[in-house]
Amino acid sequence: MEETPHRPHADLRSALRLRVENLAVARGGRPVLQSVGFTVSGGEALVVTGRNGAGKSTLLRAIAGLLPHAEGRIALEGAGEEAEPPQYAHYLAHADGMKAALTVEENLDFWSGYLAREPDGRSRSVPDALAVVGLGHALLAPFGALSAGQKRRAALARLLVAFRPIWLLDEPLTALDKASRGKFAAAMRDHCALGGIVVAATHEPLGLEEAAELALGGAR
Numbered sequence: 001m002e003e004t005p006h007r008p009h010a011d012l013r014s015a016l017r018l019r020v021e022n023l024a025v026a027r028g029g030r031p032v033l034q035s036v037g038f039t040v041s042g043g044e045a046l047v048v049t050g051r052n053g054a055g056k057s058t059l060l061r062a063i064a065g066l067l068p069h070a071e072g073r074i075a076l077e078g079a080g081e082e083a084e085p086p087q088y089a090h091y092l093a094h095a096d097g098m099k100a101a102l103t104v105e106e107n108l109d110f111w112s113g114y115l116a117r118e119p120d121g122r123s124r125s126v127p128d129a130l131a132v133v134g135l136g137h138a139l140l141a142p143f144g145a146l147s148a149g150q151k152r153r154a155a156l157a158r159l160l161v162a163f164r165p166i167w168l169l170d171e172p173l174t175a176l177d178k179a180s181r182g183k184f185a186a187a188m189r190d191h192c193a194l195g196g197i198v199v200a201a202t203h204e205p206l207g208l209e210e211a212a213e214l215a216l217g218g219a220r
């Protein structure tokens with residue numbers, strides 16, 4: 001009998017769990033995070049709060065595999081033995097990760113091709129993703145010509161063109177107007193309804209009433 005092909009992003013739904021245990025991360029030789037632990041399951045959101053410098057971005061970067069941790073464990077359960085969280089995650093940083101000279105469509109086509117290693121019914125087309133963030137009219141505009149809020153919306157559309165179950169979002173609402181915040185809150189809820197996980201660092205309410213909160217004190 002033919003073996004079922006390995007589809008890393010298929011049917012993870014609520015079986016997925018992102019588990020962080022006893023995490024310690026240092027930056028510039030100074031401890032920033034110590035003894036951080038939480039679990040987020042498929043369908044759930046975690047809001048990470050804390051003062052400036054508390055380590056919110058540091059935590060997201062560590063989960064995204066961009067910073068080493070000195071102690072502890074970051075594990076993805078329910079996605080196979082070899083599963084590493086970065087393979088399953090979108091990381092949206094403060095920078096938008098787009099090329100100014102390319103159109104919005106070209107930028108998102110790039111990300112869709114680069115990130116979507118396997119076709120998945122939960123990935124959206126570029127025009128659909130732009131419609132979700134209210135940017136359908138800007139398909140052919142050079143990214144560099146967009147306003148700050150429009151750039152952020154185009155960057156958020158990147159999350160939608162290649163389904164990845166874990167969204168790691170650093171201040172996702174920056175520069176967004178009220179209507180765009182509402183649209184993005186709906187997109188995050190839809191992502192959770194598809195079995196996805198949202199971990200978002202923010203100073204502002206995200207519009208996710210059901211989300212758990214992790215308040216970082218920061219190791220001074």
Ligand SMILES: Nc1ncnc2c1ncn2[C@@H]1O[C@H](COP(=O)(O)OP(=O)(O)OP(=O)(O)O)[C@@H](O)[C@H]1O
Pocket residue numbers: 027028032050051052053054055056057058059201
């Ligand atoms: N590249 C770096 N080298 C040394 N220290 C760093 C580096 N990047 C960040 N830090 C330090 O790590 C600490 C945590 O920074 P981080 O950016 O994670 O905080 P944050 O909670 O996201 O803050 P904010 O709310 O201002 O975005 C800060 O004290 C910061 O100065």
